[in-house]
Amino acid sequence: xxxxxxxxxxxxxxxxxxxxxxxxxxxxxxxxxxxxxxxxxxxxxxxxxxxxxxxxxxxxxxxxxxxxxxxxxxxxxxxxxxxxxxxxxxxxxxxxxxxxxxxxxxxxxxxxxxxxxxxxxxxxxxxxxxxxxxxxxxxxxxxxxx
Numbered sequence: 230x231x232x233x234x235x236x237x238x239x240x241x242x243x244x245x246x247x248x249x250x251x252x253x254x255x256x257x258x259x260x261x262x263x264x265x266x267x268x269x270x271x272x273x274x275x276x277x278x279x280x281x282x283x284x285x286x287x288x289x290x291x292x293x294x295x296x297x298x299x300x301x302x303x304x305x306x307x308x309x310x311x312x313x314x315x316x317x318x319x320x321x322x323x324x325x326x327x328x329x330x331x332x333x334x335x336x337x338x339x340x341x342x343x344x345x346x347x348x349x350x351x352x353x354x355x356x357x358x359x360x361x362x363x364x365x366x367x368x369x370x371x372x373x374x375x
Contacts, residue, residue: 311356
């Protein structure tokens with residue numbers, strides 16, 4: 230709604246029902262949607278799209294905050310204390326490095342790796358400490374901070 234209409238409703242205490250014909254005349258292309266729950270359906274669609282994006286990154290082990298206007302994956306990764314290795318065949322969004330490269334450099338103690346596994350289990354999760362990873366990354370020749 231335009232600031233003028235909001236001001237009329239709030240400051241002058243004009244009921245919205247009195248303004249509705251003016252709004253319909255101004256917005257003829259979507260006037261048929263007013264009062265039809267179209268806004269609710271569009272909000273539902275928007276939420277579903279946001280969830281699809283979050284699930285997409287979650288399946289890849291990439292932390293992602295659902296913050297409008299966009300889910301900024303690299304920024305949320307940069308702000309996290311740890312991140313998981315990328316799935317096989319994918320690359321880390323912070324660095325573009327593959328899973329194998331990250332493991333090799335972590336094993337060389339270029340940055341801190343943390344291995345989590347249940348007692349008696351052969352498989353587990355490998356976490357990378359974000360701070361030490363970024364320090365190592367920025368110490369490489371030709372890498373500049375953004």
